[in-house]
Amino acid sequence: MPVFRSSPRRLPFPLTRCLAGMAVVVLALVRSTSATAAAAPTDAQRAAFKQAYATAQQQGGDAWRAQAQGLRDYVLYPYLEAAALEHDLATLDLARVQDYLTRYPAMIPADDLRRAFLGELARRQDWTDFLPLYQDGLGDALTCDALQARMAQGQSLDFDRDLAALWQKPALPGACDPVLDAAHDAGLLTPTRLWARIDRAVAAGAGGTVAALASWLPARDAETAQRLALALRDPAEAVAQAAHWPDTPRHRHAAALALQRLARRDSSRADQAWLTLRKRFHFSDEQRNDVLNALALFHATDFDDHALQRLAELPAAAQTDATREWRVRVALAEQNWRAVLGAIDALSPEQQRDGEWRYFRARALAELGKPAQAQQQYTALASEPTFFGFLAADRSDAPYALCPWTLDEDDARARSLLADIGMQRAFELFAVDLPRDARREWARALRGSDETTRRQAALLAYQRGWYDRAVFTFSSGDALRLYEQRFPLASQDGVVPQAQQAGIDPSWAYAIARAESAWMSDAHSGADARGLMQLIPATGAQVARSYGLPWNGGDSLYDPVVNVQLGTRYLAQMAQRYNGAPWLASAAYNAGPIKLDQWLAARGTLPPDVFTATIPYKETREYVARVMAFSVIYDWRLSGSAVPVDQRLTPIGTTYVPPAAGAVRKPVSCPADVGTEPAASGSVAAPTAASSSSDS
Structure with a gap:
């Protein structure tokens, strides 16, 4: 991107009578069944829905109902009332929300309304109404709100029951702060538990979490933890201070971490700091190798003098796929073709199979006066429909290898998909320009389905102009050759x-x-x-x-x-x-x-x-x-x-x-020996976003 700058089927029998205690279940089944006999939505219905939906979102209340006349049987009707209720969250009561959830159980707008209203109840600190509405699995913030609600009703916290799962996470939302404060006051956050979470946070680069937890440690330990946080947040300052730190295991960890992070920002300054700190600290072999790796890698991404030599001389235990790859890139930048071949030979076997390095092996052979060997490499690579395959085809004067495949339509499966109420909602949400909601309905409707079903669904989506479903679905195996669907002409x-x-x-x-x-x-x-x-x-x-x-x-x-x-x-x-x-x-x-x-x-x-x-x-x-x-x-x-x-x-x-x-x-x-396309450059389906840091 320019940097100026995610079903139930219809029951085959009528439900005419039931016990009063099963009313909710019946409503759930009735409202989630497919509408096979329903007429296809009309343009007029869609226009009316769009108007009513805008009103519901912007005004709430009941104003939308006048615009929704005739939409009672429209598959997206429940979205209208949910939008109005979400607009009115601040004035809603539990009864109105529960009424909606009872009428539309297990629907996505019902789930959204539940989450939104629980958030509103937490804001009000209305824990009495919160607990009857709460369900597990609604996210960390609401989990912590539920713990607050139970504490407000006199329940004590139990670490294993209430906090152990949350404690595994390197960062938590602000809603968890009162719960953690209460756990600390209750003596549940022992130094052992605090250090366990600090170590996880350090590994995840969550310096804020480390700093926050440090205040609950004994004074000496708190200072050590703050130094770990400093290594994450300001590695230049950390390496400067490290010259005066004691040589303890955690201080060694902080110093090594700071050196690695500083190398990414300023490899020359990190070099100088390493010369000093390696004399002060008894780094482990692993820490030493991690620092050497970072120094060599980021000198390489800066294309510094001697970067190629540093990479070639890096101890085997300090090498990674990234350093081996960058050895090739630096040699290419120098146009040192013998070094290019040597660096490619030093790659892992898996790396050597990548089209990029097969191409540059051929390129190096050609530059070194070995045209026959180069052509052999180019010819083999030219059979692949990727960037490097196309480059190889140009250099070997071969046609581009593109072998289209056609997915056979399965009429019975397609009819079954179109009869599914979840798929109906997904397609209709796309038709009324609500693509995010459409994708959510799509994902829920296809949850647990097999690959054949997902592919048929993507084909139906493509036929309706919903192209991204095909792009993301046809992303492996033979489906990579569905060029019509993967590269639509919109x-x-x-x-x-x-x-x-x-x-x-x-x-x-x-x-x-x-x-x-x-x-x-x-x-x-x-x-x-x-x-x-x-x-x-x-x-x-x-x-x-x-x-x-x-x-x-x-x-x-x-x-x-x-x-x-x-x-x-x-x-x-x-x-x-x-x-x-x-x-x-x-x-x-x-x-x-x-x-x-x-x-x-x-x-x-x-x-x-x-x-x-x-x-x-x-x-x-x-x-x-x-x-x-x-x-x-x-x-x-x-x-x-x-x-x-x-x-x-x-x-x-x-x-x-x-x-x-x-x-x-x-x-x-199409080569006679065509197989499945490799998932290499040029075959990637997902969109990208601009990077702001060097490769690692």
């Missing part, structure tokens, strides 16, 4: 005409959207990036101003048409900054142009494939590979052939021109 979103108007290749625009959001129109990242092409509101506003396009605020980015219109223009801006090169613009789109400019300044003379391999951010490296591979697949889907990848990876500083009508294109064929 023409209604205007990708092709908008890309053409922006002056960029439509297949690249499709690839960015696919990599960014996997076609989830409501995708929302932690950096506030939104929609199909993951724009943040500030970027959307800037692009709109630059192109004289309308701008209706950040939420408009969830409209696929708006998102694609602005996203293609933003891509055009990134491309223009980098001489039109889509591969460099993709890197900037993910990591930001400031970072990319730094990398170009340091290594901008490298060939494109080598430069990509030396991008310090793992996510951005994989993102560029994924987008370029997706561009090939979308190009093929749009035209039946593809512009070669090596034409898309223009040398740094040269101008790239989007392919015109007469451009040379690469044929696509």
Whole structure:
């Protein structure tokens, strides 16, 4: 993303009479049955639902009911009342909530209402009403609220019964603070228990938890724990203070931890601190190796002088897959092809099977004057439909290997799915533009189902334009060859005409959207990036101003048409900054142009494939590979052939021109020995988010 910046079936018999004590059970069964005989929802019903739902959310009360006339039998009707009740939480009483839960048991909006009202009761400290409504398994915050409720009614805390499970977690919500305070006052939080949780928190990097727990330890132990917290929070200050710490096991742990974390931020400063602290502390072999590993790794990600030598000389016990991999990357950055081969030979067997290292083995052999061996490697790799497989096909003059597969429709299974009330709700929620709720209903309806059923459901979703269900479902085995479903041509979103108007290749625009959001129109990242092409509101506003396009605020980015219109223009801006090169613009789109400019300044003379391999951010490296591979697949889907990848990876500083009508294109064929696609770069289904730290 640009850094300017998750059923019951119908019973075959009527339920006409029952005992009064079974009334709730009957209602549950009746309301969760499928509506096989019900007519398909109409556009008028959907429009009425949207209007009533907006009113329920914004006004609460009963105003929505007038707009919901005729929707009583509509499959999403329970969502209306739940939305109104959630709006009115502050004035609700237990009876109204229980009435809804009784009428709509086991439904997702009922579960949400229960959680929300329990939270409101906890805010009111109304523990009398809280306990009858509470159920186990509603999350740590409500678990702690329930413990508060029981204490308010005179129940004493028991560590094993009440706290042992919570105590295993490195961080807890604020709702647990009163419970932990009470446990401490009751003498339940012994030093042994406190240290056990502190150790877990340290392992998880939860410095705040460590600092909070430290205050409950005896004074000397509290000081030691605070030093562990300091190592997590401010490693530079911790290594400075460590020169005066005693050589005890926990202080050694804190010092080693601080050195490793400082290496990530400032490898040269960590080097100097290591020279001092290794004389003061009797580090264990494991601690010593962990520090040496971190120093070598982060000197490598900085591409410092002697980084290659440090990695090669790293003791075997200190090596990891990351250091072995970075030995190859540093050798590539130096274009030391003999060192590249040596580093690849030092990789683990599993790493050596990765397409990236098979490609660079061939590349090194070619550079070292061994073209026959290189071609043998390229030819084998060219049979794989991945970024490195496509690069190998270009270098061996082979067609791209794409072998489409078709999933047979199972009519009986499809009818069964469509008759399921949970699936009906899922499809209908998608139809009324509530994709998050749709995904939740989908997940519940398919819970425990087999792979065949899930695939048929995804096929039904694809046929209805719900593309992200297919992208995420068809993510392994033969399903990776369901290119039509995994790489949808969402023409209604205007990708092709908008890309053409922006002056960029439509297949690249499709690839960015696919990599960014996997076609989830409501995708929302932690950096506030939104929609199909993951724009943040500030970027959307800037692009709109630059192109004289309308701008209706950040939420408009969830409209696929708006998102694609602005996203293609933003891509055009990134491309223009980098001489039109889509591969460099993709890197900037993910990591930001400031970072990319730094990398170009340091290594901008490298060939494109080598430069990509030396991008310090793992996510951005994989993102560029994924987008370029997706561009090939979308190009093929749009035209039946593809512009070669090596034409898309223009040398740094040269101008790239989007392919015109007469451009040379690469044929696509299906090798006779086709098997399942490997899950390598270019075959990843999930969307990504920008990284802000070096690879590790």
